[in-house]
Amino acid sequence: SLHSACAYRAQLLYFVADPATLEDPSEAVCYHSDGLLLVNEQGQIQACGDWAELSRSLPAGTKTVDLSGKIIMPGMIDTHLHFPQTDIIASPASGLLPWLETYTFPTEGRFGDSDHAREVAGVFLDELLRNGTTTALVYGSVHRQSVDAFFEESHERNLRMIAGKVMMDRNCPDYLQDTAESGARDSEDLIKRWHGKGRQLYALTPRFAPTSTPEQLAACGELARAYPDVFLQTHVAENKDEIKWVSELFPKNRSYLDVYDSFGLLRPRAIYGHSIWLDEQDRARMHDTGSIAAHCPTSNLFLASGLFDFQSIRHSKVLHTLATDVGGGTSFSMLRTMNEAHKVARLNNYHLTAASMFYMATEGAAHALDMQGQIGTLAPGAEADFIVMDPKATPLMARRSTMLNSLEEQLFVLALLGDDRCIQASYSAGRCVHQRDH
Ligand code: GUN
Ligand code: ZN
The missing domain is CATH 2.30.40.10 (Urease, subunit C, domain 1)
Known part of the structure; x- marks a missing residue:
């Protein structure tokens, strides 16, 4: 226009x-x-x-x-958050897994209703803009309609947004499950409909390893190879109980990150939310594959997940960005997110400068997402x-x-x-x- x-x-x-x-x-x-x-x-x-x-x-x-x-x-560019969780922001829980069961899954269950999804998407986008965030990497719910609704609202406002339909085919309520086949089919349909339409871009979105079968992660890996300029977003190494669960579900893998690696999900434009409990080998793989760690300090403190290891991430030269992780995160504001990132880094004996944080929220995120010169x-x-x-x-x-x-x-x-x-x-x-x- x-x-x-x-x-x-x-x-x-x-x-x-x-x-x-x-x-x-x-x-x-x-x-x-x-x-x-x-x-x-x-x-x-x-x-x-x-x-x-x-x-x-x-x-x-x-x-x-x-x-x-x-x-x-x-x-500003927020590299990890969930639009269906807008209405459960600030819901207290003893940790990630109880929080998902008590609040997250029931609320996401409502997003098969397109009218509800559109209404929440509108509120969510207004809230991002009120906070100075003009681009975000956004999780929908498992329902394809939730992502259609989100992109329709974003396209109407001519915003540069990246989003995707959650894939999960096990270990969650029946009403929130797709299958390896339907999840891949719906994702591919959404890519064809939305990736590159106006300013909208698509992200393959396997929720996290515990809620996907090996078959689903394999299907996701195939799509990731078939569509190299499509983004990919998931969670990794956020919480100790989650990591123990992954090691039981995938006993052959060396680490949580290695599960994704073994299905071909480490690559440029792949964004890994949290990335707290990684080891040296994991960081080397992230660096070598061009994968991105999205640091979500307000969520990590709120859910007592742990402290992002700035020193090691920077020493390993892993691409990294800032994110709110609403609704696990407690604010839509990237400024408030910087406030807590600085304090998390201090506990890591690392002085995170303001210049570095504003860089991460703008040009740094654009660089990490391979969108340099376009945004940020x-x-x-x-x-x-x-x-x-x-x-x-x-x-x-x-x-x-x-x-x-x-x-x-x-x-x-x-x-x-x-x-x-x-x-x-x-x-x-x-x-x-x-x-x-x-
Ligand atoms: N791990 C799997 N799903 C989620 C989610 O919705 N929020 C957070 N913070 N971690 C997750
Ligand atoms: Zn998240």
Whole structure:
């Protein structure tokens, strides 16, 4: 859909490299204290730079929006969450497996109803946009209708979303089971219908090893080979009881990750939620195959699953991203997620900088997902998915922001104190899809 070109005046911030890998991390950041972001009629970023320089060459009559004092950055990317779990967020349980049985499975049972699925998908997408998340990797329920409903709502809003139908054919209630055959058939139908339609992309979604038979994982592996540019998402090594269960179900495999490896599910564009209890050999396999670890700190603390091992993941150079894991996670906000990621890393004796966390939520995720240059950046040519952040959204933040000495301090305050109140607006393909009222 066409709309007129628009220029935005604000602070501009995006990343051109991973700050954790540079001797001088400031070289990873592209920052304009008084910047101009020009979005074209196709919903792409046309130009990004200093106001003083670019404003002189703006075509006469270009609409200009003054957002001085605000920060424009790329929309955030949440690499692991479940839309059918929107309505059970903040449901207490003693751990992952009781939480799944008590809350998750019963609520997901309702998503065979397309009307219900559409209604929840709409609420879920609005909540993502309210929190400044413009792209997410989303689990549906086992029902194909749930994913049709999700993509219809996303397509209507012209959002860049990645989603898939859960496959599970054992160890869960009958009303939530597919079969190896029907799960593969439905997934392939959904790929053909949705992968690459508008901005929608598909992810093969075997829930986790305990709820799939070897036959289902094998069928999933075949699809993963047949459709190499389709994503794949699942859970791995989240919880000690879960891992013990996997070792009983798959006694021949060396580790939990090795189960997926043996079915050909480790590859680029494969995203492994949690990835907490991995060993050195697992990390080497993830690195060698280009697989991605999605760290979900609010979920890991809430369900007492464990602490993500930042030091080892980074030492092994495994691709890794941040994610909320709603509804196991306790917030849709990637800022709140950064807050808890920083603390989890501290307990791992690792200093996770704000620059590194904002990189992970934007350019880093795009890089990991093989979508670099498309999303997660303000560089010209990218899709104009961006957010307007108010660094003084609360009285405390306003006060704190008068006492900052560096960009890192500014970003750290946003990461540790920020939430949806800081997201003044969200734009998708150049169109405003959320505006916070005051
Ligand atoms: N493992 C299998 N299913 C789930 C889920 O829905 N949430 C989380 N956190 N872990 C899982
Ligand atoms: Zn999950």
